Amino acid sequence: MSLFRTIRLALRFSLREMRGGLSGFLIFLACIALGVAAIGGVNSVARAISASVADQGQTLLGGDLRFQINQREATTAERAFLDSLGTVSENTGMRSMARLVDGSDQALVEAKAVDDAYPLYGTIETEPALSRQDLLGERSGVFGAVAPDLLFDRLHLSVGSRIKLGGAIFELRARLVNEPDAISDGFGFAPRLMISREGLAASGLVQPGSLTENAYKVRLPAGSDDARVKAIQQQAAKDFPESGWSIRTRGNAAPALSSNIERFSQFLTLVGLTALVVGGVGVANAVRAYLDGKRGVIATFKSLGASGGFVFAVYLTQILMIAALGIVAGLALGALMPFAASAALQSVIPVPAEGGFYPGALAMAALFGVLVTLAFALLPLGRARDVPATALFREMGFEGRGRPRLVYVATALGIAALLAALAIQFSGDRRIAAIFVGATLFAFLVLRLVGALVQWLARKSPRVRSTALRLAIGNIHRPGALTPSVVLSLGLGLTLLVTLALIDGNLRRQIEGNLSERAPNFFFVDIQASDVDAFATLVGREAPQGTLAKVPMLRGRVMALSGVPVDKVKVPAAGAWVLRGDRGLTYDARQPENTTLTEGAWWPDNYAGEPLVSFSAQEAKEIGLKLSDTVTVNVLGRNVTARIANFRQVEWESMGINFVMVFSPNTFAGAPHGWMATLTEKNATTADDARVLNAVTRAFPAVTTVRVKDALDIVNRLVGQLGTAIRSAAGVALISSVLVLAGALAAGNRARVHDAVVLKTLGATRRTLILAFSLEYMLIGLATALFALAAGSVAAWFVVARIMMLPSHFMPEVALATVVLSLVVTVGIGLAGTWRVLGHKAAPVLREL
Known part of the structure; x- marks a missing residue:
């Protein structure tokens, strides 16, 4: 039979078998549609905003x-x-x-x-x-x-x-x-x-x-x-x-907005891809359950002379057609998102998304949907291809029949690698995308190992007297157990949520706690040089217990590094902010008290040589600077070049007076400039702050006064809004996890019905079976929660401590919420499916034994 005739015949049989409807594939469709909608919608909205910015460029600028x-x-x-x-x-x-x-x-x-x-x-x-x-x-x-x-x-x-x-x-x-x-x-x-x-x-x-x-x-x-x-x-x-x-x-016109939209859409795209990958587990479960229900049909095909390749083609065609329905549904939702976002985002960003159709974004989402379907469907299809007809007539399903052929394993791995490569290629920041994809892959493998470990522990656990608990432990490690699917699907979603919750909680703790305690009460800006002494006298009188720190301040723009213009210097994203826009600059004859030199030496008093600069050590490392390099800054229309004399550690989190660059006093001799100051008074009340603010404003109306607590409240509110948005997006991955969990239960219902009927025939009560199933779901959910808690805590610590350079704290309330959520989801969904299993009559099942 020619390849064309085989494909045509396979398509005909596929369409005939699908006349019975999509029963058993609703989870499959939901998983694919959700992931595709998330990826297509997020990228469509991002492109809509970018198009709006481009179209309104003259007005916005x-x-x-x-x-x-x-x-x-x-x-x-x-x-x-x-x-x-x-x-x-x-x-x-x-x-x-x-x-x-x-x-x-x-x-x-x-x-x-x-x-x-x-x-x-x-x-x-x-x-x-x-x-x-x-x-x-x-x-x-x-x-x-x-x-x-x-x-x-x-x-x-x-x-x-x-x-x-x-x-x-x-x-x-x-x-x-x-x-x-x-x-x-x-x-x-x-x-x-x-x-x-x-x-x-x-x-x-x-x-x-x-x-x-x-x-x-x-x-x-x-x-x-x-x-x-x-x-x-x-x-x-x-x-x-x-x-x-x-x-x-x-x-x-709006580089900051465009950059932020690009970063946020990249993050949401990766979250959507994670949801799609989690949904891939649901695809595998649905395909396995569907093929298990088609044992008789597949056995008949093979008994009548159909080849394994023909059987594979028939059911692969069906899977792809069903996946196409899910992808189309997801694309429809994704295409509608720019229209919905136009109204929803109008109060959040100054440029609403323009409703429109963005085929590039939707095509990328569709491609990801097809690749995920193939990557997760090939292995169960490959296993069904090689099972003999006699085995299908005798056995309950495909479990225990060994691994699929190497070609199917290699193809599935190749598609997964292609999926990862495309995710990185389509990303704006490929480094972050590679880290995210690598972390997801690592979590996927580790969760597989965790599932196997839970099963091994259940297998090696001592025999217990409780019948229900003994049945629960046996269900955890038996062939075809739910354990791997539940741990894998729910673990990824919970790990993502724990990570984001801990990062958000630590940021809030810094803003509300440590920063508020360490930060000064006020920043004073634009103090004229002729008013500095009078200003200090006034503040000393109004806040006798406070500490006033004051420094000269100018604004300057970095123009060149070691003679190379900054627009020709390739700088990692972490340090690019130093070279973007204007920076606050100061000078000092002596080393500031709140800094520690990490390399080099401070210039002597009354220094009169070439201009020197002290650079923040962390930022210098990110930019790639070393001692004796030069930095050219433009101040008041004049380029000034200074040589780096030392690097110093800057505690940005102190919220005190800190500068990336501190110059020797002779650098800006004669340049007009103002002063800035901070007032720190730990025991000051709101009334004390109000008194100082009124006195300064009356006496020095040109001085700009910033109450730090007010600024921190604004930052805290922004962090809260951003955290809510990010956690909501991560909730998409958790919804996929819940869908996959429901699909895993549905895939195992056949074996559950058989077990329940046999156990009830042997004398087990309905109460014993419900307790056994509840304990099984509870043990699996608890193991998943513990892993998610450990993995999420490590990931959050790395982001907070190593990337944000802030103190990281474990938060018990997040741990408790994770455990409760995991148990509620697993036990709740598990028991919802168990009621239907326990309601089956024994006679029809026993006749098939």
Whole structure:
């Protein structure tokens, strides 16, 4: 028989056998559909957001190009260059304190001063809707301002209320509903306060050395293509090599958002793949149970002369057709996710997902679904191929018939390797993907060993007197036992949940406990050099028990490492943040008290040689720096090159004054700069903090005061939201585990019915059988929970202690929740299936013996 005729005949028989419906394959379909939907949906949403960012690039950026300079305005030559490109809008951003006119309350704000040309793209949405002049213009010496509801709520204001910013009074004339280019200004811990540039000048907040961000947004003439934009970037770098400005284009309007969406979608894709792999165990169980129910049909096929290959082709065709149904269902759900996410994410991120069809994301999910189905279905199909017809007529099933042929084992392993390779290839960060895939594979193998170990212990356990317990132990290690499937499927899902719960719990503990205890009460920024002594005197009077630490502060951008421009330096992701954007810089004649040198020596007092810099040891290691390398930073439009004199250990978790780079004092001689300070007073009450805050704000309105507890509360809330989202995503893997557990019970029902009937015939009561099954499920669930707890704890410790460099603590409440969840799932689902098993009548089963 030719190959074509064999395939056609196999397809015909497959379709005939499927007339009976999909009974027994509902778990199979659910596992495949869930995993495919998770992968396809997550990637579709990510691509939808990326497409939205790309389509709205000009509006999100506020122009075709955005030039940002910190702590200074553009020079005459720089401004002339910008004006030659097209229409320019200049915005100045800075943090400051907004106070009630009577001084009774105040709040930190992100002030944004805009000019008459703002916005170049998009529109400001306010309530009520007013013209720019009515919103921000001056009336009788009072400037206008707009702010979001958050500021109105914090200071109990209403439209028409007045506040003070620096030395000027502003009237809140509307509520800010939408700021078109907010995303390009980055994330802020404080609410926005939008004012005019004239209003900012009247406030007196901008002084030499003030921490301001000046953004120049350019609208190019109509028809300017991407090549023109790129040419402008190159020209700006060539003509102004020491400008220190960062340039962003409409094609890269929100790099931080895009990067975060990419990372989060990568994580969720890997979680979805884990769910799909867990579901693969369900596929194997469903195929095994289905073939077990087809013993008579397969035996008849073989008795009538059908080859093992023909039998394999018939049932492989059926499995692939059923898998196709699950994949189609998953793709349908995945395709709908961008439309649902458009509404759900609107309040979370500033760029909603655009509903649309993304074939690339869905095709990847479908491919993963097919590969998982083949990887897990080939082994039971291969075993059925080689079982003789006589054995099928005599035996209950395929268990105990040895391993499939080597070709099936090799093919299944090859498909699994291809699946892992594709998961890594399609990932944005292949290193993380490789670690995740490797960890999943390792957990898969270890869980197999754990299942075998549990069975070995049950087999070697001493004989017990309790009949129910003896039956339970026997069920754990007998051929065809549920133990391997339950431990494998439930173990992966629980391990993932334990890991994430412990990481989230440790982060919260650091924020609420250790960080709150060690962190200072306040950060004070933008203290003018002429006011430092008076400021210290005031704080000493208001907080006599407190400790004030103060250091000079500038902002600078790393331009080159050992003469190589940073955009040409390949840096691992862990240290890339140091070279991205502007960094806080300081100088000191003496080694700071809270640091320890790990290599090199500090410069002597009154040092007057070449500029030197002390670099954070951890970050230097990640970047690949060594002693005597040079670092070039741009400060106030001037490139300064310093040689690395030493490395020091920085305790970032202390929340004190820490800098990546500390320079020798002669490096920035004559450069205008401000100071920053911290106040630490452990026994201070809320009233004490309020008194200090009011006194500083009244005496030094230009000083920005950040209450650390408020900032930690915001961080804690963000961590909580992120943790909830991640655990919800990991719940997909747990749902797959539960489905696989239900499928494993269904696959073993045939043997369970046989056992129950024989035992009841021999005198076992219904109560004894229920107790035996309950004990079996409880022992397996407990073993699975203990493994998940151990593996999850190790994984969480590694992430917290080795990657995040934070103290790691074991959390008993997570352990208890894991054990309870495991027992509830295993015993609950197990007993739900047991009732149906115990309800079978004995006569039909006994006639088949």
